[in-house]
Amino acid sequence: MDCWIASFPRSGNTYFRNILYYxxxxxxxxxxxxxxxxxxxxxxxxxxxxxxxxxxxxIPADQNIPAIYLVRDGRDAVVSIAHHxxxxxxxxxxxxxxxxxxxxxxxxxxxxxWSKNAEExxxxxxxxxxxxxxxxxxxxxxxxVEKLISLPTANWNNLxxxxxxxxxxxxxxxxxxxxxxxFNPDEFAEKFFRKGTSGGWKEEMSTFFxxxxxxxxxxxxxxxxxxxxxxxxxxxxALDYRVMQKMxxxxxxxxxxxxxxxxxxxxxxxxxxxxxxxxxxxxxxKFEDITLYGDPRWEFKxxxxxxxxxxxxxxxxxxxxxxxxxxxxxxxxxxxxYFVKSNxxxxxxxxxxxxxxxxxIRKVLRFIQFKTxxxxxxxxxxxxxxxxxxADILHIPLPQNAVQxxxxxxxxVITVHDLTHKxxxxxxxxxxxxxxxxxxxxxxxxxxxxxxxxxxxxxxxTSHYTISSAKIHKVYEAPDNxxxxxxxxxxxxxxxxxxxKIGDDPYFLCLSTIEPRKNLPNTILAFNKFCDEFxxxxxxxxxxxxxxxxxxHLNVELHLDNPRIIFTDYVDDNDLPxxxxxxxxxxxxxxxxxxxxxxxxxxxxxxxxxxxxNSSLKEVIGEAGLPAMADNVNNIKEQxxxxxxxxxxxxxxxxxxxxxxxxxxxxxxxxxxxxxxxGIIKNN
Numbered sequence: 215m216d217c218w219i220a221s222f223p224r225s226g227n228t229y230f231r232n233i234l235y236y237x238x239x240x241x242x243x244x245x246x247x248x249x250x251x252x253x254x255x256x257x258x259x260x261x262x263x264x265x266x267x268x269x270x271x272x273i274p275a276d277q278n279i280p281a282i283y284l285v286r287d288g289r290d291a292v293v294s295i296a297h298h299x300x301x302x303x304x305x306x307x308x309x310x311x312x313x314x315x316x317x318x319x320x321x322x323x324x325x326x327x328w329s330k331n332a333e334e335x336x337x338x339x340x341x342x343x344x345x346x347x348x349x350x351x352x353x354x355x356x357x358x359v360e361k362l363i364s365l366p367t368a369n370w371n372n373l374x375x376x377x378x379x380x381x382x383x384x385x386x387x388x389x390x391x392x393x394x395x396x397f398n399p400d401e402f403a404e405k406f407f408r409k410g411t412s413g414g415w416k417e418e419m420s421t422f423f424x425x426x427x428x429x430x431x432x433x434x435x436x437x438x439x440x441x442x443x444x445x446x447x448x449x450x451x452a453l454d455y456r457v458m459q460k461m462x463x464x465x466x467x468x469x470x471x472x473x474x475x476x477x478x479x480x481x482x483x484x485x486x487x488x489x490x491x492x493x494x495x496x497x498x499x500k501f502e503d504i505t506l507y508g509d510p511r512w513e514f515k516x517x518x519x520x521x522x523x524x525x526x527x528x529x530x531x532x533x534x535x536x537x538x539x540x541x542x543x544x545x546x547x548x549x550x551x552y553f554v555k556s557n558x559x560x561x562x563x564x565x566x567x568x569x570x571x572x573x574x575i576r577k578v579l580r581f582i583q584f585k586t587x588x589x590x591x592x593x594x595x596x597x598x599x600x601x602x603x604x605a606d607i608l609h610i611p612l613p614q615n616a617v618q619x620x621x622x623x624x625x626x627v628i629t630v631h632d633l634t635h636k637x638x639x640x641x642x643x644x645x646x647x648x649x650x651x652x653x654x655x656x657x658x659x660x661x662x663x664x665x666x667x668x669x670x671x672x673x674x675x676t677s678h679y680t681i682s683s684a685k686i687h688k689v690y691e692a693p694d695n696x697x698x699x700x701x702x703x704x705x706x707x708x709x710x711x712x713x714x715k716i717g718d719d720p721y722f723l724c725l726s727t728i729e730p731r732k733n734l735p736n737t738i739l740a741f742n743k744f745c746d747e748f749x750x751x752x753x754x755x756x757x758x759x760x761x762x763x764x765x766x767h768l769n770v771e772l773h774l775d776n777p778r779i780i781f782t783d784y785v786d787d788n789d790l791p792x793x794x795x796x797x798x799x800x801x802x803x804x805x806x807x808x809x810x811x812x813x814x815x816x817x818x819x820x821x822x823x824x825x826x827x828n829s830s831l832k833e834v835i836g837e838a839g840l841p842a843m844a845d846n847v848n849n850i851k852e853q854x855x856x857x858x859x860x861x862x863x864x865x866x867x868x869x870x871x872x873x874x875x876x877x878x879x880x881x882x883x884x885x886x887x888x889x890x891x892x893g894i895i896k897n898n
Contacts, residue, residue, distance in 0.1 A: 225689025613653025
């Protein structure tokens with residue numbers, strides 16, 4: 215075998231094989247696992263072998279065998295496969311049901327689904343050929359093939375048109391080999407070769423199916439240059455350099471320099487999957503994408519304490535016992551400082567603080583830390599921890615985590631998510647307020663660059679701290695597009711309702727750590743009023759999330775004996791998309807958010823959001839949701855009433871919320887983050 219010809223079905227593979235046969239005189243074979251369709255016994259002896267399977271399913275599995283991947287606009291591909299199923303595979307089946315199944319590709323059906331098939335093959339393939347280029351200029355396409363595989367002299371006078379393939383009996387695609395065909399084999403070619411054009415999806419995909427498709431496959435569409443949801447093309451070398459090379463697209467000549475980025479990743483050692491950990495994990499996931507698809511100059515590593523880990527360890531896990539104890543040492547110092555500051559009069563604190571600075575307490579604590587760590591040999595003879603010779607930037611995703619690196623001589627950028635410790639200190643315990651402010655002091659003292667996750671957060675930063683505007687960069691967060699997709703199947707919804715004992719009735723959903731800032735009491739009071747006013751209405755309030763701080767009063771003050779209030783406690787990440795999708799609306803009437811990720815996650819699942827009309831929530835959700843005054847119980851109740859009783863309004867906001875969520879993507883977040891890094895490195 216000389217080469218695999220791989221593709222998602224209905225992406226031009228058969229046309230490619232016919233060109234090989236009629237223009238070059240080369241026969242090809244197929245490799246698959248279908249029971250109703252025979253495989254040539256000697257398929258491995260052909261020069262070219264077609265497959266729709268994923269790379270891991272191939273036999274032979276030799277990675278040295280070259281591969282060509284044919285890709286087509288996924289919308290055209292799934293529309294065509296839905297017709298193919300209706301006309302040939304299951305004659306008379308429903309086109310819309312076929313289309314939905316092809317888009318969702320549940321449990322790995324449809325060869326993994328369009329985007330999974332494409333993602334795995336664009337890593338494995340040596341060449342990527344777009345169907346649209348193949349049908350418009352096959353000569354140019356095969357010049358690229360000839361650079362990969364030695365081919366005989368071409369006779370382009372023999373090139374068949376799609377019309378000829380459709381009406382005749384072509385070598386490939388003209389005769390059915392299915393053992394029990396449900397149609398006349400003589401009609402096979404006419405049904406098999408449908409149009410041979412691009413853009414036909416526009417006539418056959420409703421807005422709902424376009425939205426569904428983009429929810430599942432939008433990132434890969436952008437990676438392959440098939441535009442964004444709004445229509446603009448977003449393929450770019452920073453994210454897609456290696457892909458563009460394989461597609462034959464001109465890319466800039468890169469300098470030999472490397473951009474070496476370390477990411478502080480102590481959050482990975484924590485079991486609670488809060489918003490900061492989600493931000494970190496998605497950041498690392500997309501950095502891994504850069505190493506697979508993007509600009510090869512970027513190198514990423516993890517830093518926890520004083521131990522450096524390969525980037526892929528974010529997936530494999532971190533051995534907590536190996537983590538350097540510098541962080542432990544700094545926590546001792548911070549704990550001591552906090553205790554003194556919190557429990558002593560201010561004048562006495564200043565005296566103690568001065569004594570602390572003049573004595574060798576730090577050296578004593580350092581000695582204790584050295585003697586108790588399992589990694590003391592690693593620290594032996596190290597006068598000062600340094601990564602400046604192996605990293606250009608250290609990115610710290612949370613100001614508090616900068617404390618352990620405050621003496622580090624290194625270019626640092628810190629992500630600030632919110633300033634709740636400053637604006638709403640009563641919503642936090644004192645230790646958290648103290649540690650947050652210590653992190654902000656490091657930003658000011660070291661004059662580090664700051665990434666603000668919203669304009670609202672940036673406004674708060676500039677209002678309360680003296681930070682140069684040139685040092686502040688706005689980079690929006692985004693929901694995890696791989697995880698959060700609308701659920702269109704009934705069975706998963708039933709299973710989730712059973713798992714969390716939600717029942718069959720409709721429900722409003724509250725999802726957050728249960729803490730004062732999230733304004734859960736007013737949401738519960740509003741729901742109780744809703745139930746009192748519409749006592750015959752079947753509706754529940756599902757509250758999901760871990761208990762945070764200052765929540766002891768909830769059970770006493772809020773009359774939680776209402777049987778329609780259901781606490782699920784923590785919800786597994788994989789269950790969240792279905793929990794969102796099943797809800798009438800997400801109620802997220804927080805007093806303040808630096809960004810507000812749960813609303814965007816719900817919006818990606820096509821779920822309307824009732825949100826607090828304040829802070830970044832107005833900025834992120836805007837007209838795509840229903841705003842409510844966080845301190846006005848009646849106003850919250852009124853918005854619940856609107857979205858529950860008016861089904862047309864609910865559908866209106868469901869669609870608007872999904873469309874709005876498409877404007878926030880991790881591709882854009884990572885691209886903007888890389889631009890921040892590059893700017894800092896070049897300025898230095």
